[in-house]
Amino acid sequence: MGFPDLEVVMKNLLHDGKYADMIISCQEHDFKCHRAIICSQSDFFDAALKDGFKEAKTSQIYLPDDDVDIIACVLSFCYLQDYGPADDSTNPEPDEIARNHLGVYIAADKFLILPLRTLASSRISNWAKSNWRLGCFPNIAQDIWCATPPHENELRDTIVEVASDNVRHFLAQDNGNKVLIENPEFAIAVLKRVAENNNKLRERNNELVDQKNALILQRRRIL
Template identity: 25%
Template sequence: MASSYTTSEFQMKPTTGTHRVKIHTSLTAGIKSGRSIQCGTFTVGEYQWAILYYPQGTGEYSYSHTYMPFYVELLSEGKDVDVFLCFSLVDQNGIASNNYKDSKFFTYNKKGNKNGFSLFSRAWLDRSEFVKDDSFTVECSLKILEPSIEEGKNNNSISVPPSNMHQHLHNLLQSGEGADISFKVKGETFPAHRIILASRSSVFRAELFGSMSESTASCIEIQDIEPQIFKALLQFIYTDMFPPSDDHTGKGVDEDIMAQHLIVAADRYALDRLRLICEETLAKKINADNVVTTLVLAAQHNCQQLKELCLDYISSSKILHSLIETDVFASFMVSCPSIYKELLKKVTSNRRT
């Protein structure tokens, strides 16, 4: 009896396109919060898309007016269109920046769907090198992922899995195999590997391979960090991922509290990416109850973007008068006079405009 042997290969085939838009900031000053400007249309694949710019924020959150979000709207008929969106700032040489870009995955279910995110705050952008002659440029890259089935593949094709290096490094941290340094933190001991710590943190490199006494120590005692925070710090160093709040403690530590503590640790060990991740986490939760303490934390630990967002929130919202009457604000005025002066300048500037 004759037999047949056939194969097929399923994959997500990408279709990509890029569009740049130049924004003149003074022309959008009068736009209200929640209002968008359609500032460019382009075609990728079988679909037409529009870039939407919100000069005063989307209005979704109380602090959103301090952000300048960009969205992409589907103008064509479509259903379950999977898309990677990437927005990046373009420098004065016409090069899309790798340091100031972000990307996210979205599914567009129908015509008129809008998806996007905030790339930067208005206060930060105004001081950046990306603004020249009252304008800046943003690049939008759009990648559509569509199912593709190819028939008749021979048996010589090889499937390559995605990278799982972070999992291996996390397992190495968990097992302690090959560890050549340990840290004692309030009664708990954490084994680690000098070369990995030094490759990720200039502070650890100086401590473990420099002239400091720690370079010859087999165990280093740390007094001013909680064990669960130090464990989360190590997990980030090994995996480059923000630790889930219910994974590294077993005690249900709130994500916001974890971010507050990790900002301090990230500043101490010069882990800029971790600090920015924590800034982003806390920026989404700014409110009248926590804005003063968040402002002080940001100012103390070099979180410039988070600091500006807090100052903008206090100076441009209606909560200033109620905050002035609180003990927290009174303590803030005494303990942080320089930041208080910055706040007064912003309040004065807002009243003039």
């Protein structure tokens, strides 16, 4: 038998802080949380509250360098398995949406919440594939390239793929050339992908030519 009101219960726990047994403090904002929910999904927070650390005695973790809105998204995922803008009443600009997803991705990597990192990565990829025409795309691509951890290449590969598939439009943007000049590794990756795409296109054209020639030869034999 299912529990249809579970989402309501989890939302109440997230927003009301009832029965909370830990606090995450970020930029003078205190999030009242529950160890069973947070520590069971994050090795970072689990380790921080282990015996021997001062946080274990106070049950309070300080994150002075993190963004409040991003931490709110992280906690939202832990409780609801999803996240969205910190304020649903706002209508953020496309670049703000992308940077929010990127911030969540970086936080998920830091806090070792792999399902959240996968979700944020997917949303960044979808954003890039849908918004590559925007003038802000080159700068967003640069932010993603520079912020992505070196051990994670999937997200970088997606950005390179989108940029290379639309390289003419990318270069036509005022900041497109600037981004490539300032990030030579990114530029080389885009150039390699463009070369690969051209090779595939050339091979496909050769196949079509061969098929056409074979068809012409077959018709001649019939005649």
